[in-house]
Amino acid sequence: MTNTKSDTAFVEFERVQKSYDGENLVVKDLNLSMPKGEFLTMLGPSGSGKTTCLMMLAGFETATHGEIRLDGVSINHIPPHKRGIGMVFQNYALFPHMTVAENLSFPLEVRKMGKSIREEKVMRALSMVQMQDFAGRRPTQLSGGQQQRIALARALVFEPELVLMDEPLGALDKQLRETLQFEITHLAHELGITVVYVTHDQTEALTMSDRVAVFDDGRIQQLAPPDELYESPQNSFVAQFIGENNTLDGVVQEIKGNTCIVRLDSGDIIDAIPVNVSAVGDRTKVSIRPERVEFDKNRLKEGAHTLKAEVLEFIYMGDIFRTRLRVAGMDNFVIKSRNAPDQTRLVPGQQIEIGWLAQDCRALDA
């Protein structure tokens, strides 16, 4: 789960803690290691500590305890401007009194580069984001998407090996966001830079990243590639936070190897994989993705446990149908089914039985 220091590590957090007021820890014992060229996303709700981690890495906040290393060198005491880390801010932070070209030229100027080199690099960076024609404009004359492109170009123009992005697409509309998501990942891989990306948008995290670190309560709850995160959440927070999820509360009744039987609070018995339950009698939250729930008995395994359910609502969503059911006394159980010609459209009030494959159902911490 947590990577320890390795030879390939480019960015490392080791036992990092952060407190602002001396009473509460915003970041609790953070350990993280990422190799060069990785696109890592820090995902989590606001207040989970992800932005603080980013700021510590950038040098705008100091770690209360622990060590942060960049390429094997501790950077705890290196001021931000000497870290050589590119950064893209949520509100672009383009300098309003400078033109686009001047904005891009700024990091090169402070590095005392000659005029011709600066111009060349600026134009190259602008062409990277297809903004060559806007060099003479002021940031206020650009649209949000254009500004973000410039901000990206500015963070890349001095060729940093590590780029930090703090919710860079938060202020953009959905379509633009998707385009830029693609462009950013594309650029990052093309240039081979290492990116630490902070967002609270899980779709963004899943589509862009090599690995995602899910933050909550000052800790990394799970650090894994997107598919693993979705398919195999390690605890109920991650399961809830990533994607849509149904949870049922119950008690572990029996553990047999990599399956277990859970008695729900309603009395029903179901099968699940024990993920982080250790003993019989543990309370657990059982998690099932809506698209893994089956109501067609033919598709279920022989002997699988089923539950009675009443259809409460049927929503037609185009590519899928979303149906809300009352299951085990809870009326927010959702199932999703593909809109296929042979697919059944459930009717509210209909009584059905639902079930799932045991490996799709994970018994997590309560």
Added chain:
Amino acid sequence: MTDTANSGPVLAADGRPLKASLNRALRRQKLRAMLLIAPLLIFIMITFVVPIGQMLFRSVENQIVSEVLPRTTQMLVEWDASSGEAPDNTFFAALTKDLMVAVEKKQHTRLGSRLNYETTGVSSLFRKSGRKVDDMGEGYTDQFVAFDPTWADPAFWADLMEAPSAAQALPQTTDAYNAFASTIMSEDDQDPRAEQPWHTVYLSLHQDLTADPAADFSGLPAEIAAAQAVAGGFAMDDLAAAYIDIDEDWGTVETWQTIQTYSSKFTNGYFLNAVDMQKSPDGAEWRPEDQQIYLTLFVRTMIMSMTITISCILLGYPVAWLLANLPMRQANLLMILVLLPFWTSLLVRTSAWKVLLQQQGVINDIVVWLGLVADDNRLALINNATGTIIAMTHILLPFMILPLYSVMKTIPPTYLRAAKSLGATNWTAFWRVYFPQSVPGIGAGSILVFILSIGYYITPEIVGGTKGVFISNRIAYHISSSLNWGLAAALGAILLAMVLLLYWAYDRIVGIDNVKLGG
């Protein structure tokens, strides 16, 4: 509407041209907007524009001389000062007629004060002459009445002057009598038919009768012709001698020259005075060196106001930065401290500076106690330019801090972070990124502080001694002490022009849209 040329005007739904419809709709909106701002507009016009306009008008206005001395100034048009001789008796006769009316209307002393600004001594000249003017020309009255007592009869005079041909035959007399009649009616509520005319009327009669010995007075009462026969033989009053007897200044060319020079209805004299020049027969010239002061004061006002503005920037910038960046609680406390001076009276604050800065004051006591300066060599921090700069900087500091603060409040801290992440040191980040964005605040604060300090006079008066006073102190002096409002207005107009000029220059160099008072 590029297609109008091809297809004719676009029409609205009701068939009228769209443009006309639109204008009509907009006109109603504009009218409503005008009505809404009308009270403010009227208020500003009445309390601001009109008084300022009036005050500026005073800087060129000079009607008083020609209004009080209409006959004299009329005659002086022809008088040549370079002859080196004071005018003769005919001028004094005109002067007497003018003064007689002026004294009744109590205008002569005011005129004296006006001309005394230009030539010392005219004030008492007119005051003294005013006391004696009603004796001037008495000799003629006595001689006419002695010749024929009818001439003492007010009713006879009234009838004579009502005769249709009188005005043409006796122009001087009619003029003098009309002046007499209208003055006693308006000033004393008296009836001219019951009052014997002034001596000036008899003086004028003598002038008319002797002007042309062959003149024909056939249409008038016989007394005229009779008087004409003897008038030539009357003893002539030597008015010039009588006036010179009152004050010898009447015999000097200079006095008459002053009246002549300032007889026009409008004058540039106040403006010349305001730049240390004066009117002379040969045009404008510099005042004697021992009277030059205003240019020095203008320059000093500008330099010191700029110094005050700069020290306000230097002291106010860090405070504004703290205000904008401290946590709310501390920032609020600091804000109260910044605003505190506003809640204390200006006089109290300035006096407090006196206690601090004077030679036996707190600051000097401390530096002497610390051994930084010798006891007999205490610092002169007050009653000079230093005192003015210190006290004014303190008083005007909030006017710098507040606009700076409100601009800095809108500069997100991410800019500084962005700059640092791009490799800028703290100083570069501040100087290249933060500072340029705070310039609008500096501009607004500077304009406020500079314009306020240019107009300050109470503080410089109290702590400025002789080297720390401003042009506004002189303006205040001329408004409230010397009553030379014309000069005060001219000084004010120049000051206003300088401020506008600086404003224009600022607009050209920095750009006025680069001034922000807030978000």
Added chain:
Amino acid sequence: MKLTTTLMASTAMVMAGTTAFAGSHMANEMTIVSWGGAYSASQKAAYHDPYSEANGVTIVNDESSAEAVAKLRAMSEAGNVTWDVVDVVAADAIRLCDEGLALEIDPDTQLADGDDGSKASDDFGDLLVSDCFIPQIVYSTTAGYRTDLVGDTAPTSICAFFDLEAYPGMRSLEKRPINNMEWALLCDGVAKADVYDVLETEAGQSQAFAKLDTIKDNVVWWSAGADTPQLLADGEVIMGTTYNGRLFALIEEQNQPVGMLWDAQVFDLDGWIIPTGLSPEREARALDYIMFATDTQRLADQAKYISYGPARASSAPLVGKHATLGIDMAQHMPTDPENAKNTFLYNYEWWADYRDDLDAKFQAWLSQ
């Protein structure tokens, strides 16, 4: 001549008529303008309170005397005079009269006779320096010195101001030419009788400035009467000029180590004027007040509160003790023979002519 006499007689009749008529129609409220501070307080105690008690008139105090001339001119131009009686110095009264802003007063018909039966014009005598001015007090601009800072020999002459050798240190003088020019000439050997004749000439003016030049670096220039007492109390100056009443308060009320230097004190007058342009009711009220407030007893009463001499000769014998300090006031009056051995009377006529010119030169000299 006959005409003039008739004119004057009828004017007097009109005036008398106005007075008689007005007796029954007088305004019940009046605004009196004065200098504020202890001076206004003394007027309130001596004049305002007894007058409002006797006549049921509400008296509003305004402390604008310092700007009275300018404000009256502005009010008159705006056609809205809100002041009824104004306390001004004689020089201002002359200017207000010159400008036609103050009402002319006939002392013998419009002011009370003296207690000793003398006519008001005789009782006030030479102090009636303007037709519009009703004198109230005689005050003087004089000097005080720190008894503990002037060395062993206390100064006895105004020329101590110009003697930096015997009296090193700072001194305070008023920031205007009046008085300073006279003193400078006096201490430069010009006889008292010739001072104004000399000062009329360019050479005389240069002489005065040259004398002032010798102490220019050692002078703190004051513009408010309270400055010198404060400067003396703080030890900022060793000697300074101000109004005698201010020095009295400093010495007798605040017990500061300050001595009076009456030498070459300059007498000046302070008194009332009534603005022109008042409604008949208000004008009648103002005249009635003036009649009351400038009678022999009232003027003597004021001296109980402040050390300024009453302007009527008949009031002098009635001057008693200070109302709270209980000290005999006569010896603190500028007019007391012991104090008035060497005095000047402000030459109003002369300064009216030379004020503008000399002030310009004085200011230019100051800023050099």
